Each structure stands twice: as C-alpha cells, then as structure tokens.
Amino acid sequence: MSTRPTIGRGPKVQAAVHAATVAELAATGYAALTVEAVATRAGVHKTTVYRRWADRDSLVADALAAHVAADVPIPDTGTAEGDLRALARALAAWLSGPTGTAVVTTMVAEGVRVPAIAELKRDFFAGRLERAAVVVTRAVERGELPAGTRPDAVVKAMMAPLYLRALITAEPVGDEAADQAARTALGAARAGVL
Template identity: 55%
Template sequence: MTSRPGGRSARVREAVLAAVYAELIDRGYPGLTVEHVAERAGVHKTTVYRRWGTVDGLVADALDHTRETDWRAPDTGTVEGDLIAIAAEVADTFTDPGRRPVVVAVVTAALQSARALDAKRDFYAARHADAAAVVTRAVDRGELPAGTDPVELVRLACAPLYYRVFITGEPVDRSTAERSARAALAAARAGLLG
C-alpha cells in the first residue's frame, strides 16, 4: 500500500501503531489482537486485516516504524564522548517511564514472533550501522587501532545495559552507561575488537 505523507493512510498507520504499542504494554504479546488494536486506534478491523494481516504483521511494522525514525550518531569530538552519548541514550530510554514500557514490550513480543524477530534484528542492524560512524571517525582520527570493528564496539558499549534490563532486572543509569562505554573503549584501544 502506498501512502501520501500526511495523508489518511499515514494517519491510520500512526493511530494503529500507537495502539499496538499501548496494547503490548497493557496486554503483552499473548493478549494482542487485531480487534483490540483496531478498537483502540478507532479504525475498522478490516482496515487492520487488509494492511497488516496478522498480529505478527502489526508488531513487525511497529519495529519497522521505529527504524524509520531519524536518528543521528553523536559527534562530540572524541570517541569516548560519542560512545558515552550512545550508551547514555540507551540508559535514558530505560529510565524514562514513558519510553521504557514500549521498548520492553516490543522486544518481548519479538521473542514470541519470528516475523517480529526479523524486524527487531533489522532495526538493531540499522541502528548499529548508523552508530558505527563514531568508531569509523575515531579510527580516521587515530584514536583507535585500524581494523577496529565499528559495529562490535557499539554493541559492546551497550550490551551491559540491555543485559541489566532484560536478564537481571537491575536498574540502569548514566553512571552505568559511562562505565559500559569506557570498558568497551578500553577493549578497542587494546586491539581486542579487530
């Protein structure tokens, strides 16, 4: 389906995806239904079935929509500052009571749906590729060894935060983010990410 920016199709998509996020938070993936989403979005369920088909289609599009949002890698002038900014943004997401439940619900749903899992994988691949620009710049400036894997460094800087949120349930904050980014940077400077 093609949509005109700002047209009815775009408004319907925004309403439906907002309903998907809300339903995931309220009911979780097992309770997510096309009917509940349609009702919450204020559209007819046939509209939802026609465009998204299934609950998996809804969750996958919610992840795709997140990937479509404009995000730029930070440019603080140093790789340390950039990695800390990236990790701090992740920590800020998980300390924000408005954003945390949405991210947790979508990631949890992706564990229960192959199609959503693919969309989640695509989202993180795109985000890591964008964030890798900070590492590429650092290599060009001589701050990191040539051959440093940019995506792996970004992953390593953020992984402890996701571990705390999704595995141990421990809190994350900016201090945790800074420590995580600095540990990843130390590994890269030691040539362990080549």
C-alpha cells in the same frame, strides 16, 4: 450510546494503528495484545485493522517496523568517549522506557516464532550497529583508537551490558550503567582488544 470511530482513511489510520499497537505492546505485552484493543486505542473499527493486516502477527510486525525505522541521531561530540557515552545513554533511556522494553522484548521473544519479526529483528540490530559504528570509525581516523579497531565490536561491547540488564537481569538501565558500558568498551578498544 457508543461513539463511532472517525479517524478517516489512509496514512492517518495506518499511523494511528501503528502507534496504538506499540502502546498496547507496552501496556499489555504481546501475549495479551488483541486486535480489538488496538482498534479501540487507535479510534478505528476492528474491521479497519483486519482489512490492512491479516492477523495479529502481521499487525505487530508492521507496527514494529514502522516504529524502529525512525532515525536514531548519531552523536558527534568530537571525542570517542563523548560519542560512546551519548550513544549508551540514548540506548539506556530507550530501554528504560516501556516502549523500548516492549519493542525489544517482542522482537526477541516473538522473533523465534514469527518470520517477519525475526527478519525485522535482524535488520533492526544490523542497522543500529552500522549507524553507531560511525563514531568508532571517526575515533580511529582522529587517532583516538588504534588502527585495526573493529567498530562493530566496540559498539557491541557497549550495547551488550545494557541489553543484558534490560532483558535478562532486570537491573536498572540508567546513565550510570550507560557510562560504565561506554567506558568498558572504550577501554577495551584503546587496549587493542577490539
């Protein structure tokens, strides 16, 4: 005898389906993700999913948007080095996990094909850069970095090696890589290169 899903309606269903979609992305990847598997994982019938989302692309785009909308805490350790290291370690931890890898891989790969995911990718990275740039702005105000330092360039210099390791070279993305990325970006900023 099969059990009938009984999760209810409204925001609970949406949250369950979003979480199930991200979990399926992490478990199987975008190409193998099915609405049926998401529905099963969420504890709802597939028609419930199809009533809210017309197809897999819109389901994934909506689930990713909900997932990446979560606020990322911006550190305030009192030093540029501490703040950049904390940012880099948080990014490395996220990229090292199955969810972070699945989310970024999907945004990069499917953003080429699915306009809603392309827009999400642009907004995601722009938002993360803008929020993280605050640590560099504070460092300039404290006199730790030269006037004229471009906060977005420093943050990009810190993030780029971590994304490269996670998405291209498949090297480990841990604290050591994060610390090196932060030191390199900070050194370039202190030298006036950024």
